[in-house]
Amino acid sequence: MVVACADSRVDPGTIFAARPGELFVVRNVAAIVPPYEEDGRYHGTSAAVEFAVTSLNVDMILVMGHGLCGGVAACLAAADDRPIGRFIAPWVGLLDGCRDELIAREPNMSSAERQRALEHRGVQQSLDNLTTFPFVAREIDSGRLKLEGAWFSIADGQLHWLDRDRGVFDPVTT
Numbered sequence: 001m002v003v004a005c006a007d008s009r010v011d012p013g014t015i016f017a018a019r020p021g022e023l024f025v026v027r028n029v030a031a032i033v034p035p036y037e038e039d040g041r042y043h044g045t046s047a048a049v050e051f052a053v054t055s056l057n058v059d060m061i062l063v064m065g066h067g068l069c070g071g072v073a074a075c076l077a078a079a080d081d082r083p084i085g086r087f088i089a090p091w092v093g094l095l096d097g098c099r100d101e102l103i104a105r106e107p108n109m110s111s112a113e114r115q116r117a118l119e120h121r122g123v124q125q126s127l128d129n130l131t132t133f134p135f136v137a138r139e140i141d142s143g144r145l146k147l148e149g150a151w152f153s154i155a156d157g158q159l160h161w162l163d164r165d166r167g168v169f170d171p172v173t174t
């Protein structure tokens, strides 16, 4: 399964040269997986995760962020009191905790550096959120499911893979 951004430049099928039937994909603004919630609201991404894990029995969930992400930019804009959109702002607000921590820790980053750092941190947040789903945690514990993170650079077409131990995204060489 791939969780990717809705941005037209980061189509997982194209990036991974996938054939029909190979990838189960859900795309949304900023490639975010929300935390597990039983609030009876409308959880399109959570529904896709549930189906992938409990019915399709996928063996990997990849969360793939990307460079120049408008959703991540919207989260940063909200920090400057410029929230964007009726639905976009609360959705990308799922990254507010990461954003605030980043700004507090690295107050002197340039805006481009901050954007990229939050794109990276957002992937890690979504991976953490995935583990809050009981059916995901169960499959990970049993060794049948693993979680991976990636970040695609639109500027040069380079895919980067997250080393979760080091918290670093390394370029993928083929």
Ligand SMILES: [Zn+2]
Pocket: 005, 006, 007, 029, 030, 031, 066, 068, 069, 070, 071, 072
């Ligand atoms: Zn995006």
